[in-house]
Amino acid sequence: MDLHVHTCLSPCADLSMVPRTIVGRAKQAGLNAVGICDHNAAANVQAVCEAGREAGIAVIAGMEVTTAEEIHLLALFESEKKLLKFADLVRNHLSGSNDPELFGDQIVVGKNGDPTALEESLLIGATDLGVNRMVKEIHQLEGLAIASHVDRQTFSILSQLGFIPAELDLDGVELSQRAGPEEHYELRGLPVVRCSDAHFPEEIGSAFTTFFIEEASVAEIGMALAAREGRKILKCRARDS
């Protein structure tokens, strides 16, 4: 699985990141499931889910949310409905409007890739919710909270907070495609996943995680992260390593 893929809704993602292209590339890359995590928004998840059902690949409903400390967190939910609830909360805690010239276009699309709307809020910005509160909100909706690209110097919990607070109830941490071995980072023993953070089609699956689970669902992934009931993480790595 590659749990961290952006669509053309994210201002920084390529405009070719439309539903059918994403699921097509994901299948080509040999993935069984792909997680859609746009910055602070979820408007394209439903279209990718539809495209995924047609193509026969599981799509996990997610978001890459920005906390007040400018930490990126992956929030993964069991259903689109729960994700949309979370998206409402996030919308109420974001401010500003996007300038496509500066930050890029934020395009809402149908499953065929036809634009249906432009998202106007400033998705590149940060919410005013601190990381402790954000993790609680994600758990309230029975979602999983995974700290994004903790190996990076920007927007990661380690860059912003220096270390992972002991009392913070994260479900896991993500290492990016270019990260070194996990021993290089102070991860407090949290479960590690690797994902591509793809912004371009060819990046999809460039890092991935293999789980030992019954089906590609958030509940099963959660059990694997917690190593419960026989579920576990089998391996995680970058494609070219």
Next chain:
Amino acid sequence: MHLSEIAQILALEIRSAAKHLDTDVLGGYASDLMSDVMANAEEGYLWVTLQTHANIVAVAAMKELAGIILINGREPEKETAEKAEEKNIPILVSRLPAFELIGRLYELGIPGLRADAEES
């Protein structure tokens, strides 16, 4: 200069460790990335930041900083203030933005890491 004097002159509002303001401030450092503060701030320095998460207390304690000033009227999270009280780390709130606040600290003679930089 003592932290208590600085607090009085710059009208800083004290949010924790009010009994620990009699320390000598040896210098100042400004950053919002805690990884950067951990790498660069020095003992006895005053830290200017907008971060309000409880980790600022741990960083300040680890680096033995003189205290933390939050800018723009930002308030510490409840947990942050509690931890700061427990660890005797003064947190002070300034109504000023970072640039103005740091300018005034500089005017008071609080040096940075490279006080000699302007001469070189």
